Amino acid sequence: MNYIDKMHRWGRTWAVVTAGFIFAFPFALAILFNAWPDWGSFIKGLLAVAVTFWPVGIIEVITYTPMLGVGGTYLSFVTGNLSSLKVPCAIDSMDKAGVKADSDEGEVISTISIATSSIMTIVIIFIGVCLLTVFQDFFEQEWLKPAFDNVLPALFGGLGVVYLSRYFKIAVLPMTLMVLLFVFVPYLNSGMVGIMIPVSMVITLVYSRILYNKERKANGEK
């Protein structure tokens, strides 16, 4: 059995274990406090949330798995915060290590990066929770809010300029198109980004394929 096959086996085993613990948590609470849920409210609340987040979750699996690799996928769908942390972190690590995502080395770097990021996130939140009595007042100060409201612009500004300068030909069209769509289509708000990621990916890939075919034709390749 090669490493990738082993990773799939470990990944599935861990997925069953972690999902078991995660799903058991509310039932353990119910048993320990001898308080069973209000099933009617549960169904009502679940439907309101699941109608949006179940499809988004499935779309995320399809779109992010190729970028994260095997180990990264099994880990990041348990530890969460994919688009705002795990995917950019893994891509940045592979870039800095000079490895391709589809190579054996890329698989290693992506898994190390996502595992480290997951542990680091848990540690930082743990420290914060331990010191919450001190931090709560500090973090609730109004003047500090803009810094944390703008994490995504801060992250994607830095990453965007790198990718735009490096892959200008591929990036310029989808980036311009997405800006125009989000500015002029009022239905596209911040909640729609999960749906628009695969749309944007498909547009980019179709455009990349056209450029690639042109290049092959120019080089006389079949």
Next chain:
Amino acid sequence: MFEFSLNSPVIFALVAIVIGVVIAQSVFFLTKAYKRGLELGMDKSVLNDTIKRSAIFTIAPAVAIFMGVVSLVKMLGVALPWLRLSIIGAVTYELPAAKNALEALGVDAITDARQYVTVALVMTFGIASSLIVAPITCKKITSGMMKIKDKDKRWMDLLMTGMFVGMLSAFLGYIVCDLGLVFEQVDGSKVLAFHYQLEHWIPVFVMAISAGLMAICGVLLKKFNWKWLNDYALPISMIGSMILAIPISILIKG
């Protein structure tokens, strides 16, 4: 049976167990990947640098995730937000999930164990799809990618780049989405409005500053050959622009 309170030690103990399992999984994968890297002949320094770089990269986003915990504490106590945001959830999901559950219960805040268990159930199962689907589809998707790679390696490289560029483009749209044509709630009804005011530009300014800082790092790296800057360029541009978001916001909003 235990007496319920939002910050009962029993809930903290359960949360610690679940988080402990996730840490164990992360350590397991980290160890296996590290060993595999050495087997492939990768330099130890490359693997160690990846750990260091990923840890530094994570600081600012993780503090922002912790802010999500702070925002949920008043509604749910400390333990449940601690669990939900340490694993799986982002605040963009957890907050609406908690609010929807409370709304379904017809309350503003949790007062008993039954309500707490109901809210925990909604938050757990409301985002269950990826947790279930990822282990089922991972093998199929990754082997499909390998087939593409075997057929045409150059196209595969372009495909991976294109996917990430596509994701970046969608987030670029997300950053500007409060500008231009937007639906606003006026007296309970949706009204179409055109946003051009400076306050709606704040995320765009922050993004531009981050891009500018990254470009400056790139120039310094090339000009002075400061290779160490390569590791810190993204955290510098991120944290720098987040800090500058504060005076920008004060200047614009007053």
